[in-house]
Amino acid sequence: MKKAVYPGSFDPMTCGHLDILRRSLNIFDEVIVLPASNSTKKSLFTTQQRIDQIRRIIAAEHLEDRVSVDTFDGLLVDYCIGKGIWTIIRGLRPFSDFEYEFELASANRGIDSRIETVFLITNLQYSYLRSSILKDLARLDGDITGKIPECIKDEFIARVKKG
Numbered sequence: 001m002k003k004a005v006y007p008g009s010f011d012p013m014t015c016g017h018l019d020i021l022r023r024s025l026n027i028f029d030e031v032i033v034l035p036a037s038n039s040t041k042k043s044l045f046t047t048q049q050r051i052d053q054i055r056r057i058i059a060a061e062h063l064e065d066r067v068s069v070d071t072f073d074g075l076l077v078d079y080c081i082g083k084g085i086w087t088i089i090r091g092l093r094p095f096s097d098f099e100y101e102f103e104l105a106s107a108n109r110g111i112d113s114r115i116e117t118v119f120l121i122t123n124l125q126y127s128y129l130r131s132s133i134l135k136d137l138a139r140l141d142g143d144i145t146g147k148i149p150e151c152i153k154d155e156f157i158a159r160v161k162k163g
């Protein structure tokens with residue numbers, strides 16, 4: 001059974017994240033989505049809200065047999081060691097991601113050489129999509145259809161508008 005974790009801030013999960021998750025299931029039997037609870041980024045949603053949102057997305061996409069959600073507090077590598085999972089999935093967008101991801105993957109493998117990071121190249125249609133752009137679009141009444149999963153869209157717009 002090939003297992004992997006997919007960590008991120010997922011604040012919120014976008015269609016770009018979901019695309020990476022779906023495609024990772026072509027390679028792995030089971031994936032654990034891990035919204036970080038110790039992110040240095042100031043988040044819009046609490047960890048529990050992000051977990052609930054991801055659960056709803058997994059159910060709407062009928063992925064619950066192979067995808068679960070968890071969270072972790074300390075080092076990602078310690079979480080992986082505790083679970084006996086040695087593969088981390090990350091999505092790679094052009095321009096913005098490579099250097100940061102290179103450092104992160106090297107740092108994680110430096111802590112435990114059993115850990116490998118697998119990168120999936122973003123689908124072109126999501127290559128510019130990031131949570132911060134979605135927030136700006138929603139705040140300014142832009143159309144975010146097809147950029148965020150439908151089942152969390154209204155909650156996201158309401159939260160952004162609240163300020």
Ligand code: ADP
Nearest residue numbers: 008009010016017090091092122126129130131
């Ligand atoms: P963001 O950079 O949008 O805040 P996260 O920190 O939640 O995203 O990122 C989690 C992982 O998902 C990272 O590997 C990131 O590169 C990837 N990712 C984020 N947005 C996309 C996208 N639109 N397409 C592919 N991968 C993405």
